[in-house]
Amino acid sequence: MSVDNFSTASTSITGESTLVYQEASRRVQKEKGIRVINFGIGQPDLPTFRKIRNAAIKALDEGFTGYTSAYGIDELREKIASHLNSRYPSERPIKKEEVIVTPGAKTALYLAFLLYVNPGDEVIIFDPSFYSYAEVVKMLGGKPVYIKMRWTEENGFSLNVNELQEKITPKTKMIVLNNPHNPTGMVFDPREIEKVMEIAKERKVILLSDEIYDYFVYDGKMRSVLEDPSWRDYVIYVNGFSKTFSMTGWRLGYIVAKDKVVKKMAELAANIYTCPTSFAQKGALAAFDSLDDVKDMISLFRRRRDVMYEELKKNKWIRVYKSQGAFYMFPYVGDILAKTKMQVKDFSLKMIEEAGVTTIPGEVFPLEVGRNFLRLSFAVDENDIREGVRKINEFVTGLMKE
Template sequence: MRSSNKRLESMPFGGLYEIFAKANKLEEQGKRIIHMEIGRPDFDSPIIAKEAVKKALDSQQVHYTDVNGIEPLRKAICEKEDRRFGLKYDYNSEISVMAGAAEAIGVIMATMMDFGDEIISPSPFFSAYKEQALIAGVKLVEVPVLMSDNWELNVKEIEKRITPKTKMLLLNSPNNPAGYVLNKENLEKIASLVKERDLIVISDECYDEFIYGEKHVSISTLEDMRDRTLVVKSTSKSYSMTGWRIGYVLGPANAIKYINKVHQNFSTCCTAFAQWGAVEAFNHGDSFIDDMVKEFKRRGDYLYESLSKIDGLKMVKPKGAFYAFPDITSFGMTEADFCSYLMEIAGVVGVPGTAFGDYGKGHVRLAYCRSYEDIVEACDKIKAALGKL
């Protein structure tokens, strides 16, 4: 049976999760597979959060909660955002807790945009952005961010793509898949254009803790940007809680009010006992984050130093997130063929760059959120496999 929704007919298949399924089949057949396709931290969730969930279940916290999340969680999130990043939001009216950042971005599009509106996003981008735009009935317009420009977002490229239908700009820093970080100077130029053209910004900051050598700056903290920015974050990466599905939106009260209305009709509320566990993560998880990020830096440094020595691979050292996005054009293979070759010959699974938008062409994404030993093994096997070409 085919979908009767014509918007969804252009939704691509053969993306990340299809690759994951193929890799699992090879693994079931006995092949040694190193999974570098899924951006999931290999750390367990914080013990204090898991213990809090057990306690919540035993105390019958199994029913509906406030649409925007339980008050202790909203308060804990806002205190953590102030403590770690200087973001100041009212926990009563300027936050909505949702079933992950993916729901949050989809809900924002459905709330703030009309059918046929346009949203601009730097490309390459997280693959769900384009699909969420299709579902919401809006058009995602891609702006190139290129390795040849050292992954700097050119404001003039944004300006060229603004039309009377443009309503929003979707930013992601630190970036998935390219690992770049938008610095304050770059963000100030973007903010100036946003204010001039009266746009709203969705700022996806899910990798805010994963920055190596720089400091995370949210565009919402720049002059006159707080009231036109919706900040999206999640517990998935920072606390290694991907399956808990706890994300949130921070923004002005007059927007959160309507966002909650749409969220209510998508998922009613987040899982009650997961919220109680997340309270403990936000209140007492700073050291957990710091230890995990320190280990990810060690892995990323090794991956970069190793892969950048391979003839034919072009690399820029990632400044944030936990992805490498090498240029593989010199091998004369499509991104999909390159990934298939690595999977079959080296047992290392990556994702074709084209899964991340038009400007992911010529690249593959490798997630270094595997053990250090796996990273070392993967680099050796990649080097050996590419040496045969």
């Protein structure tokens, strides 16, 4: 046995994460001594709001530094429940026993997959999607089954719900839904979300709903799965503090599910990470008192989205749908790739190298659909958005002339 003999779980990971492009961007910056404009970032560029920082500092000063319950601290679970109850009023409100706090939404997703996926089980994932869903399913010996979303320049992406009925087999354990959506920036039509909910219920498949961008809605209305009074029968709801409160490094997310499910997750948690970070949880207690700051951030991001959209529209080779949610634009670059005979990955790397602009190639969000798209984050200073997209446009014009 050698240290190079890795487990099946670890070798099942095949996808690339966004980190490769951040790495390339750092290298170019260093080697060429230039400032690379970074549209690759998946986090708000603002500091965590003051009230939250103060609450965590206070907790540290008061010595709140030991382990907590695997469920997270009771006050935070209660606060999350009451926040969601005021957002989605119901005759059977969410109780704290139905909430578990986790180290980031990623860990929440991991617990959810770990709880349900056996080797050979199928999990339906819409393509494109956040890369880690499929990777974790594969780690557990499960099989990601993709449904290709449909795209038009006029309407953006739709979930292609008709295909969902056909893709469900006796082996299907879960459907993963993400709304608002990374990487496309879609806020899906509430009727489409309702259809997915109906099918999951009817076919007795668990619906794992990742709503981490729920505050980042610029146009249209977002339908949460928690609005269905019968969510307890089939929903595992995931959310977190990372994006809404600009707390990515704090590592705090949460799950809402019926109490029996949450109890089982806490048993897994106790054996994997014990508990979420104690003083970070105290900070998060102040998060829901910072919703005015969140509102300001959303207004800022709406403006940035508009600027990025207008700038990208100037490029006749790029086709772009104005995103309505999250903080990503996902323009179609298939015409450029066809003419230059390039793969989107090479196109993105060349752009870092030659234009000094980082974007994430859509193929990072498996499987096929993303191969004609680029993801650009607009959680970036407005002047950088103007300059960065101008550089992209120049770069593309140069390529198309060659």
